[in-house]
Amino acid sequence: MSICLAVDIGGTKIAAALVDCTTNHIIERHQIATPQSQQPAIFSTALTSLLMPLAPQADFVAVASTGIINHGILTALNPDNLGGLNRFELVDDIQRITQLPTHAINDAQAAAWYEFISLNSNNNATNMLFITISTGIGGGLVLNRQLQTGARGISGHIGHTVVDMNGPMCGCGRQGCIEKVASGTAIGELGSALFKRPCNGQQVYQLALEGNKDAMKIIHSSAAAVAELIANLTISLDLDAVVIGGSVGLAPHYCEYIQQYLNEKPELYRPHIIPAQSGGDAGLLGAAHWFARQENHT
Ligand SMILES: [Zn+2]
The missing domain is CATH 3.30.420.40 (ATPase, nucleotide binding domain)
Structure with a gap:
């Protein structure tokens, strides 16, 4: 052993x-x-x-x-x-x-690989993306059943793909990375600006769950951005499954919102969306x- x-x-x-x-x-x-x-x-x-x-x-x-x-x-x-x-x-x-x-x-x-092997006990995914949406946005890619780590260890750093070229400056040196637009931190910052008081992502999410329409708009724009990212990567890499994790990703209804935005797109852009299981x-x-x-x- x-x-x-x-x-x-x-x-x-x-x-x-x-x-x-x-x-x-x-x-x-x-x-x-x-x-x-x-x-x-x-x-x-x-x-x-x-x-x-x-x-x-x-x-x-x-x-x-x-x-x-x-x-x-x-x-x-x-x-x-x-x-x-x-x-x-x-x-x-x-x-x-x-x-x-x-x-x-x-x-x-590492988490992407564990999700992949957990998933594959009852699923035949070949190309899988794991996205964690939490204080930041991270990810991992499994292509042809192999974890991709990359020549410089960078593979899967999808939080720094640009979704808004006029968006806020990111610490990585680019403008409008999805992490600056859709992460839990970004949700908190957008909420703080809108409600004119400091709040974190969890508080904004709670307001949305209680029916606050402005908070709901912030959560929906996050899910819409993640759906666009998923569609872009699906058509680039022929993904058949996308596993969603993180405190925002696994918050009530978030995966359903992503699915709603993906459902508006042609079928080729829609992989299986699966909530992370592994904890x-x-x-x-x-x-x-x-x-x-x-x-x-x-
Ligand atoms: Zn960035």
Whole structure:
């Protein structure tokens, strides 16, 4: 039996779990808050305290991390997001801590792979897109049944495709990225401007659910933008399934709104829209399963 030490590095928490590669089930799981200091040494110390107790039981390490993992080095489209951790040598550092072979991919890519294998136990999808609509918008692509990570680790970063060329400036350097127009953060900003008081995306969504027509317009324009993105990618990549996740994506009726906008388009632009099933451990389990396959640990 082969055991993977899976690690999920996010903006608020770092989770680590021992995963049985034969069953892809979690044996033991621990979690810490992500250090708010962006000093590499502090981050590295936190990783050491989390991973050291688990490493002796594992055969290899599989990491799912926020940001772009370019040949093992953590980078970001918006360098401000990572501060001192931009260009952090993530794979080398974890390899040094654990003394185990270590691999890493982006967290949305890992979640996409887990959604794909979960989906395919009762579905025959070949080309699948996973979209997570939350504080930001991220994604992962599976084409010809293979997870796409890309030459530079960028594949699937659909949050930075432009939907409004005159839209707000994005931290990545472009104008009108879908993340700036349709994410939970964008919904909160649009609501704050409209209602002339600070509100977050969740509050605007709640107002929409209570029947506020202005809030409903904001939610609908988000779903319409996501539907356009799905249609563009479907006709580019011949997607047969799109899995929607994230706190906004899985909020009441949001997937139905996306479906409504897609229904207005010709059939070729309409893949199956499926709500994500896998929950909070999709990153851990997706990374473990993907790299177990690469290493023939299954
Ligand atoms: Zn952008």
